[in-house]
Amino acid sequence: MNAIITSAVCGVIMMFSSVFVENKKTYRHIAAVLLLLLLAVNVADTYGIRLFHIDTKGMLLFDRFGYFFNSIAIASTLIYVVLTGRDIEKVGTYTAEYFVLIFFVLCGVTILSSYNTLLMLFLGIEILSIPLYILTGADKRNLKSNEAALKYFLMGSFSTGIMLMGITLIYGATGTFDIYVTPKETITGQPAIVYSLLESAGLILMMISIGFKVSAAPFHFWTPDVYDGSPGVFTSFMATIVKAAGFIAFIKLFDARADASGVEANAFTGVDWKMLFAILIVSTLLIGNITAVFQQSVKRMMAYSSIAQAGFMLFALFSLNDVAKEGLLLYAAAYSLASIGIFAIMVKMKDHTFEGYNGLSKTQPVLAATNTIFLLSLAGIPLTAGFFAKYYMLASVMKTSGYLWLVIVGVVFAAVSVYYYFRVIQAMYFKDGEATITEEVSKGFKVGIIVLAGLIILFGILPQSLLQWFYF
Amino acid sequence: MGTAQILFWSLTALALISAIMVLVSKNPVYSVLWLIVVFFAISGHYILLNAQFLAIVNLIVYAGAIMVLFLFVIMLMNLNTETEPQKSIWMKFFGVVAGGLLLSFFISFVISSADLKGKSAQLKEGEIGLIKTLGKALFNDYVIPFEIASILFLSAMVGAVVIGKKD
Numbered sequence: 001m002n003a004i005i006t007s008a009v010c011g012v013i014m015m016f017s018s019v020f021v022e023n024k025k026t027y028r029h030i031a032a033v034l035l036l037l038l039l040a041v042n043v044a045d046t047y048g049i050r051l052f053h054i055d056t057k058g059m060l061l062f063d064r065f066g067y068f069f070n071s072i073a074i075a076s077t078l079i080y081v082v083l084t085g086r087d088i089e090k091v092g093t094y095t096a097e098y099f100v101l102i103f104f105v106l107c108g109v110t111i112l113s114s115y116n117t118l119l120m121l122f123l124g125i126e127i128l129s130i131p132l133y134i135l136t137g138a139d140k141r142n143l144k145s146n147e148a149a150l151k152y153f154l155m156g157s158f159s160t161g162i163m164l165m166g167i168t169l170i171y172g173a174t175g176t177f178d179i180y181v182t183p184k185e186t187i188t189g190q191p192a193i194v195y196s197l198l199e200s201a202g203l204i205l206m207m208i209s210i211g212f213k214v215s216a217a218p219f220h221f222w223t224p225d226v227y228d229g230s231p232g233v234f235t236s237f238m239a240t241i242v243k244a245a246g247f248i249a250f251i252k253l254f255d256a257r258a259d260a261s262g263v264e265a266n267a268f269t270g271v272d273w274k275m276l277f278a279i280l281i282v283s284t285l286l287i288g289n290i291t292a293v294f295q296q297s298v299k300r301m302m303a304y305s306s307i308a309q310a311g312f313m314l315f316a317l318f319s320l321n322d323v324a325k326e327g328l329l330l331y332a333a334a335y336s337l338a339s340i341g342i343f344a345i346m347v348k349m350k351d352h353t354f355e356g357y358n359g360l361s362k363t364q365p366v367l368a369a370t371n372t373i374f375l376l377s378l379a380g381i382p383l384t385a386g387f388f389a390k391y392y393m394l395a396s397v398m399k400t401s402g403y404l405w406l407v408i409v410g411v412v413f414a415a416v417s418v419y420y421y422f423r424v425i426q427a428m429y430f431k432d433g434e435a436t437i438t439e440e441v442s443k444g445f446k447v448g449i450i451v452l453a454g455l456i457i458l459f460g461i462l463p464q465s466l467l468q469w470f471y472f
Numbered sequence: 473m474g475t476a477q478i479l480f481w482s483l484t485a486l487a488l489i490s491a492i493m494v495l496v497s498k499n500p501v502y503s504v505l506w507l508i509v510v511f512f513a514i515s516g517h518y519i520l521l522n523a524q525f526l527a528i529v530n531l532i533v534y535a536g537a538i539m540v541l542f543l544f545v546i547m548l549m550n551l552n553t554e555t556e557p558q559k560s561i562w563m564k565f566f567g568v569v570a571g572g573l574l575l576s577f578f579i580s581f582v583i584s585s586a587d588l589k590g591k592s593a594q595l596k597e598g599e600i601g602l603i604k605t606l607g608k609a610l611f612n613d614y615v616i617p618f619e620i621a622s623i624l625f626l627s628a629m630v631g632a633v634v635i636g637k638k639d
Contacts, residue, residue, distance in 0.1 A: 008623045015630065059616040097634045104627035111620065119617045127624045134631035140639065149635075 001052050001062065002045035003038060003070050003110040010034040011103035018096030028085030031099040035078040038106070042070045058178065059117050066113035068329060068470050069248050073109045073241050076336040077102065080237060083344040083448050087233045091138050098138060101131035102237065109245040113252075117177040118167045121249060125163065125213065128245060129156050132238055136230040148229025155222045159212035166205030173198035179256040200271045206253060207276070214246035216280055216314060217287040220307050224291075227303035232352075235299065236343030239306045244332035247313045251320070251328060258320045277318040278406055284311035285413040292420045299352045301420055302342060305378065308417055309335050312393050315410065318403075319396040326467055327392025333466060334377060334385035334459060341374040341452050344445075350436045357424055358433025366446050367437075368428045370453040377456045379421040380414050385459035390414060392463075476595050480520055487513035504542045511535040523601025 017030050041051065046067040081088075081102075089095050108128030115121045133156060137149025167177070173195040174181045208219060215223040227235045254273075288308030295301040313331055316324035345367050349356055361368035377384035394407050428435070459466050490509040497503045511534045518527035582588055599605050610618055 004620070008626075011623075011627070011630075054616070056616050057613050059614075093639050094634045094637075097630055100630050101627060101634070104623060104630070107623055117617075119614070120620070123617055123620050123624060127620070127627060130624065131627045131631060134634050137635060140635075 001054055001056070001060070002050065003042040003074070004060075004107055004114070005052055006038050006041045007103050007107040007110055010038055011100045011107065014096055014100040014103060018094075018100075021096075024089055024095050027096045027099055028081060028088065031081050031085065031102070032078065034103070035074060035081060039071065039074045039078060042067065042074055042110075046071070056116075059120050060111070060114045061116035062114050064470060065325060065329070066248075069113045069244075069332065070110050071469075072329065072333045072336070073113075073245060074106065076241050076333070076340060077106060077237075079337065079448070079452060080241070080340050080344075083340065083445065083452070084233045084236065084347060086442075086445075087344075087347045091231045091233060092140060094138075098135065098234075101135055104131045105237070105242060109241065109248075112245050112249040115249070115252065116179060118170060118179060119177045121179075121253065122160075122163060122167060124249065125210075126160065128242060129160070129213070132234075132242060135234040135237070136226055138234060139231045142229075142231075144229040145231060148226045151222055151229075152226045155212070159209040159219070162205050162212075163209035166202045166209065169198050169202030169205065171202075173202060179253060181257075203254075203257070204271070204276075207280075210246060210250045210253070211280065214243055214250060214310050214313070215307050216310050217284040217307065220284070220287065220310075223307055224300055224303045227306065228297070228300050232299065232343060232347040235303075236340055236347075239302065239343070240336035240339045243306065243310065244313075244336055247310075247316070247328060247332065251317055251325065254317055255320055255325075274318065274400070274403070277314065278403065281311055281314045281318060281406065282409055284308070284314060285409065289413045289416045289420075293416070295420070297353050298346055298349075298357065298424060301354075301424075302339070302346070305417065305420070306339070308413065309378065311413070312390060312410065315393040315397050315406075318406070319400045321396055321399055323392060323399060324396035326470065327389065327396055329470065330385070330392055330459070330463055330467060331389035334389040334456065337452060337456055337459075338374040338377040338384075338386060341449060341456075342371060342378070344449065345371050345374075348437045348439070348441060350438050354423055354427050355433065357427040357435055358431040360428040360435035363435055364437065364441065366450065367441065370449045371428065372425050373453040373456055375421040375424055377460065379418045381418075383457060383460045385456045385463070387460055388463040476520060479516070483513050483516040483520070487517070500546050501543070504539060504546065507542075508535050508539050511539075518601070520595060521601065522595060522597055522599070525603045525606055526601055 013034060014027070014031065017027065021027065021030070044051075045062070046064070081099075088098055091098065105128055108124050108126075108131075111120060111124035111127060115124055133149055133153045136152050137145055139145035171177060212219040212222075227239060230238065285308060288304050288306075288311055292301050292304035292308060295304060313328060313335075316328040316331070318324075346352060348367070360371070373384065377386035380386045380390040390410075394410055397403055397407050397410070427433075487510055490506045490513065493506040494503045494510065497506060511530060515527040515530045515535070518524075518530060
């Protein structure tokens with residue numbers, strides 16, 4: 001509860017700071033301090049120090065998993081603001097308001113990590129999405145940004161409609177908004193198959209709409225255009241923290257019904273959830289990876305790569321066991337940190353195509369080296385956080401007997417992803433060219449990005465250094 | 473026949489006639505105006521069913537806000553001329569089939585329901601539709617979603633200002 005209320009209050013404080021503070025540069029400092037405060041408050045909450053004593057009537061359920069994810073999300077946002085705060089100032093005139101919207105998105109993230117009823121899930125998804133529509137269209141003079149915002153808004157409201165339909169059907173089947181429902185609690189008097197069918201249909205609709213939010217194929221069509229069109233700094237935020245939050249919402253919803261999603265439990269409705277998720281995973285991996293190979297712009301490549309990474313995170317939803325939950329947290333951290341780093345370097349580049357990176361190692365050796373580490377982490381090379389993230393995901397599937405082929409598919413596509421990540425490394429180190437950056441890179445930025453790369457290597461060598469916080 | 477019965481039948485007649493007029497009117501503006509009459513009649517029915525809150529909300533949201541939007545769209549797109557695009561016969565046919573199916577579904581639902589037999593109005597019966605009941609539910613069981621929705625609206629307002637204000 002601490003994080004939800006504090007993040008909303010931080011948003012309001014940012015709003016007022018835009019009235020009373022004239023200097024544009026102060027906003028990011030205020031935001032960074034508020035994020036630190038938010039992180040401290042959330043950690044305090046994890047260890048039982050509650051600032052607010054509110055009876056949530058079972059609407060919200062706070063557990064270790066949610067707290068830990070909140071900490072990861074807030075810490076990633078802090079790193080994001082510290083690294084790219086300067087670029088947020090360049091997007092438009094409303095710098096403080098962008099930070100306000102980021103705080104509100106964080107509020108949505110914290111709700112999604114602790115919701116216990118479908119009502120709160122809906123509110124969380126909306127609080128997460130609506131500021132994002134605005135951030136997408138923040139660059140008002142840019143036609144592509146406008147197009148992306150409108151597209152995202154229209155498609156997003158459509159998927160919200162689908163989600164509401166799903167919630168309605170589940171409510172009709174179970175008579176409650178709670179996500180933890182045992183089938184016995186359903187209304188009696190009608191044959192159970194009717195309710196079971198209704199609930200399955202509702203869950204499939206929920207899967208479609210959250211699948212849209214995390215851009216799982218075949219609901220990914222908005223992703224490349226929106227990620228490409230929106231200002232680079234906000235793409236970074238959208239593709240990392242927000243997407244990870246979508247997965248947390250996803251896994252909470254289906255984890256609550258883990259027993260009911262088995263093949264046996266759904267024998268008479270005929271929905272094989274494992275198979276359904278397997279299809280979702282394979283199509284997401286296929287479309288994300290194969291399309292990413294053909295991209296010419298790094299920004300667009302990252303959009304497709306985020307689809308491909310979403311495919312890997314979907315493995316957690318497939319297996320739904322303890323390894324999967326741990327792995328998803330590690331994946332969220334590894335993927336967010338690496339992507340934030342890549343985007344932070346990308347927004348400094350003048351040319352976002354692969355050619356634009358040619359010869360970066362000569363002009364900016366630090367940026368090139370750290371960028372390499374981030375790319376290696378995304379590809380899942382050992383000694384980086386991405387390796388263990390992928391390892392946990394595949395290990396969780398190995399625990400589910402009978403789906404070895406899915407692991408093989410995952411490994412094959414991880415190998416495919418190496419190709420397009422290494423294209424950037426190749427351009428930076430082995431091609432001649434004059435990679436130009438828009439402005440001189442400050443010392444602070446360099447230190448920040450080296451620390452970020454160090455974190456990725458730390459989690460890659462000792463993943464327990466992150467995960468042990470989950471247990472005590 | 474009591475007052476409730478007279479009210480019920482006159483409201484029903486009003487609703488049906490104006491609903492037909494919505495479809496029959498050639499001019500879209502008249503259609504929208506007739507639709508407002510339909511909403512008023514249905515709100516009257518809600519009051520007869522002792523659901524005052526629903527009646528008021530129906531008036532404010534549908535007859536007020538949504539209808540103004542409708543009128544704006546019609547006026548902005550300059551549709552108030554009596555030119556209606558010719559629809560194919562198949563479209564009309566399937567429209568009739570779909571509408572007829574929906575109607576037969578509703579009728580069979582009403583006929584088969586034991587609770588609804590021979591009832592037209594439920595004045596002063598039950599309190600589920602009263603504002604008092606709603607307020608109690610909203611501020612007891614659903615107070616957390618209710619309060620958190622305010623963050624949603626606040627973010628939407630900030631967003632509207634960011635998008636809408638001139639640079």
